[in-house]
Amino acid sequence: MALSRLSLRSNRFLRPSTTAAALPSSIRRHVSTDTTPITIETAVPFESHLCDAPSRSVETSSAEILSFFRDMARMRRMEIAADSLYKSKLIRGFCHLYDGQEALAVGMEAAITRKDAIITSYRDHCTFLGRGGELVDAFSELMGRKRGCSNGKGGSMHFYKKDACFYGGHGIVGAQIPLGCGLAFAQKYSKEEFVTFTLYGDGAANQGQLFEALNIAALWDLPAILVCENNHYGMGTATWRSAKSPAYFKRGDYVPGLKVDGMDALAVKQACKFAKEHALKNGPIVLEMDTYRYHGHSMSDPGSTYRTRDEVSGVRQVRDPIERVRKLLLSHDIATEKELKDMEKEVRKEVDDAVAQAKESPVPEPSELFTNMYVKDCGVESFGADRKELKVTLT
Amino acid sequence: MASLLGRFCRKLVVPGSAHGARMVSTTSSCGSETVKSLNLYSAINQALHIALETDPRSYVFGEDVGFGGVFRCTTGLAERFGKNRVFNTPLCEQGIVGFGIGLAAMGNRAVVEIQFADYIYPAFDQIVNEAAKFRYRSGNQFNCGGLTIRAPYGAVGHGGHYHSQSPEAFFCHVPGIKVVIPRSPREAKGLLLSSIRDPNPVVFFEPKWLYRQAVEEVPEHDYMIPLSEAEVIREGNDITLVGWGAQLTVMEQACLDAEKEGISCELIDLKTLLPWDKETVEASVKKTGRLLISHEAPVTGGFGAEISATILERCFLKLEAPVSRVCGLDTPFPLVFEPFYMPTKNKILDAIKSTVNY
Numbered sequence: 001m002a003l004s005r006l007s008l009r010s011n012r013f014l015r016p017s018t019t020a021a022a023l024p025s026s027i028r029r030h031v032s033t034d035t036t037p038i039t040i041e042t043a044v045p046f047e048s049h050l051c052d053a054p055s056r057s058v059e060t061s062s063a064e065i066l067s068f069f070r071d072m073a074r075m076r077r078m079e080i081a082a083d084s085l086y087k088s089k090l091i092r093g094f095c096h097l098y099d100g101q102e103a104l105a106v107g108m109e110a111a112i113t114r115k116d117a118i119i120t121s122y123r124d125h126c127t128f129l130g131r132g133g134e135l136v137d138a139f140s141e142l143m144g145r146k147r148g149c150s151n152g153k154g155g156s157m158h159f160y161k162k163d164a165c166f167y168g169g170h171g172i173v174g175a176q177i178p179l180g181c182g183l184a185f186a187q188k189y190s191k192e193e194f195v196t197f198t199l200y201g202d203g204a205a206n207q208g209q210l211f212e213a214l215n216i217a218a219l220w221d222l223p224a225i226l227v228c229e230n231n232h233y234g235m236g237t238a239t240w241r242s243a244k245s246p247a248y249f250k251r252g253d254y255v256p257g258l259k260v261d262g263m264d265a266l267a268v269k270q271a272c273k274f275a276k277e278h279a280l281k282n283g284p285i286v287l288e289m290d291t292y293r294y295h296g297h298s299m300s301d302p303g304s305t306y307r308t309r310d311e312v313s314g315v316r317q318v319r320d321p322i323e324r325v326r327k328l329l330l331s332h333d334i335a336t337e338k339e340l341k342d343m344e345k346e347v348r349k350e351v352d353d354a355v356a357q358a359k360e361s362p363v364p365e366p367s368e369l370f371t372n373m374y375v376k377d378c379g380v381e382s383f384g385a386d387r388k389e390l391k392v393t394l395t
Numbered sequence: 396m397a398s399l400l401g402r403f404c405r406k407l408v409v410p411g412s413a414h415g416a417r418m419v420s421t422t423s424s425c426g427s428e429t430v431k432s433l434n435l436y437s438a439i440n441q442a443l444h445i446a447l448e449t450d451p452r453s454y455v456f457g458e459d460v461g462f463g464g465v466f467r468c469t470t471g472l473a474e475r476f477g478k479n480r481v482f483n484t485p486l487c488e489q490g491i492v493g494f495g496i497g498l499a500a501m502g503n504r505a506v507v508e509i510q511f512a513d514y515i516y517p518a519f520d521q522i523v524n525e526a527a528k529f530r531y532r533s534g535n536q537f538n539c540g541g542l543t544i545r546a547p548y549g550a551v552g553h554g555g556h557y558h559s560q561s562p563e564a565f566f567c568h569v570p571g572i573k574v575v576i577p578r579s580p581r582e583a584k585g586l587l588l589s590s591i592r593d594p595n596p597v598v599f600f601e602p603k604w605l606y607r608q609a610v611e612e613v614p615e616h617d618y619m620i621p622l623s624e625a626e627v628i629r630e631g632n633d634i635t636l637v638g639w640g641a642q643l644t645v646m647e648q649a650c651l652d653a654e655k656e657g658i659s660c661e662l663i664d665l666k667t668l669l670p671w672d673k674e675t676v677e678a679s680v681k682k683t684g685r686l687l688i689s690h691e692a693p694v695t696g697g698f699g700a701e702i703s704a705t706i707l708e709r710c711f712l713k714l715e716a717p718v719s720r721v722c723g724l725d726t727p728f729p730l731v732f733e734p735f736y737m738p739t740k741n742k743i744l745d746a747i748k749s750t751v752n753y
Contacts, residue, residue: 092553093554093555093558093730094554094558144730152730152731155556155730157555171513171556172516172557173486174486203485203486204486206486206487206490207486208487208489208490208517209517235458235459236462237483237485242484242486243485305462306462364731366732368732369724369736370724370726373727
């Protein structure tokens with residue numbers, strides 16, 4: 001009886017969720033799957049530029065906060081697994097990890113739909129997951145296997161998911177910004193009331209193309225939300241050494257902006273919700289997410305030559321997004337410590353299974369080297385090691 | 396299949412210093428010089444130290460150069476010459492090069508670093524439209540000859556689309572700038588010093604694969620290797636091979652293998668691609684009658700096409716076989732498929748044999 005009532009409740013989840021499995025009965029509890037609204041105050045107020053800041057009271061529910069925890073734990077675990085896969089040389093090339101910044105990915109998803117578009121930089125693993133990407137597709141892509149989300153041809157920096165309007169994963173810094181404004185332009189034409197979130201970093205904030213895109217977006221009232229993921233270091237350069245004005249939310253000048261505590265998933269949700277409404281009515285807005293990455297810029301960067309270990313561990317202790325949500329869950333009695341630990345164990349197993357599955361996927365066929373460059377055959381011949389035998393016509 | 400997908404490895408032998416081959420070199424060197432075994436990034440670092448030391452109006456800047464740079468080429472410069480001469484810039488290639496052009500226009504030497512050649516495109520307009528044409532359009536009133544742009548280029552085994560590109564062909568199409576590519580530490584130091592001191596803007600591509608892998612005896616003193624002079628690094632009679640940068644290492648391996656089959660190969664390092672030493676290549680092809688060009692960049696529109704067309708014009712009646720180009724495939728630089736894409740030793744060897752047996 002109680003069990004059937006609970007399963008009815010869980011069917012009322014309207015938000016698309018990345019949790020594939022239903023909560024097992026061992027941690028199913030009345031309060032933890034509750035969707036009745038509760039209000040939480042953000043710890044840090046919003047700072048605004050040319051607009052009125054949204055309220056600090058965020059409407060959420062126990063179910064939502066629990067899903068934040070689970071999703072962030074999954075993202076964290078994925079990044080740590082990617083770290084060890086890279087060190088064991090199963091992932092090659094470049095690998096930029098997002099751990100520490102998970103709140104941004106989950107908070108944003110909570111505020112928007114899968115028809116709103118997201119486009120981001122090369123630090124895209126968790127954004128992909130947030131858009132509904134499967135762990136096994138992510139790991140396969142990282143290892144360059146056929147099962148990967150880009151068929152193994154993109155790698156870590158080029159995750160895409162068309163059915164969730166995730167326009168990827170870009171290697172060149174800042175190149176995705178004008179692209180994102182272009183997406184917003186198309187959305188405005190379609191009149192379907194969807195917006196585009198264009199993410200870029202504090203390093204990219206100094207690229208000329210950002211300002212070109214801002215001008216056009218403002219001129220044509222595009223529903224574009226430019227999100228600066230300020231993790232305070234552009235690779236190894238601190239913001240105070242690269243930016244005359246590190247107030248990235250004000251850099252839009254004539255475009256309104258909002259500064260958000262990017263380590264607080266609820267604050268991120270509130271800001272994104274506000275931004276979406278704003279963009280549909282008034283055109284572009286800049287969101288600066290104050291966040292932090294624990295790993296270095298990429299796997300080749302230890303992350304300790306330009307910042308102290310104390311700084312990193314300090315942020316981990318005081319501002320960690322997952323710990324913050326854990327405290328919230330415990331203090332509001334939504335879940336017990338043990339339940340959360342069990343959830344983390346499940347997530348760990350999920351990730352390990354996905355890695356094992358991904359390892360079994362084969363690499364793409366060699367002929368894939370030549371596919372997807374042009375649509376029609378351009379008739380160019382290319383030779384293999386033995387000129388006489390391997391001739392491939394480029395498709 | 397599995398072996399094809401296995402990682403191909405490049406031998407570390409530096410061409411030109413190989414055993415047995417007589418080196419015809421144009422390197423200038425004075426009497427007794429002390430040499431030190433250095434890798435590529437250390438040689439470049441030495442060149443930069445010397446450049447800054449000898450000209451008080453020279454500057455080194457770019458992304459992350461202050462702490463030594465992502466490839467350690469600029470280690471120790473900021474500490475020695477100060478933050479006013481060696482400094483970091485924000486992340487904006489267009490801005491960095493434009494800024495360098497301005498600095499050079501005031502008579503300074505600006506040594507600009509673009510972190511990876513793959514990122515040079517935002518600066519392309521500045522290089523092509525500003526740097527290359529400044530002297531020309533101002534009727535020689537102004538120039539930015541003091542500008543040198545350094546960028547690591549080329550495959551590294553796992554670089555993927557945006558850390559492996561070879562964009563030299565784009566720049567070779569621009570009259571007004573010079574394009575220089577060294578093959579080894581010793582060459583790099585001399586060529587870089589020449590490039591910095593050359594009164595024309597120079598784009599200097601450094602083969603990133605060789606930063607740590609290539610080790611050579613490099614003289615410690617200040618020396619320059621002349622630009623626009625190609626070098627025959629291996630003499631032969633049956634076929635001329637032309638290349639530059641890291642690809643020469645691969646070509647040398649192919650030459651050694653070809654020798655076992657009785658084919659005598661002449662290997663030329665072009666060094667400067669724009670303006671390139673047509674005479675040396677022409678003289679060699681007139682001797683051998685056959686030409687093979689190899690580069691990592693895609694074959695269509697690659698610099699090999701220019702060499703081929705020019706040699707055809709000059710040596711038509713002496714050619715015994717069509718000019719062969721063994722280059723990267725016409726695809727974006729791939730991720731997992733890199734071993735297929737690259738112009739490997741076997742592809743070159745195969746082409747040598749086809750050309751000789753034409």
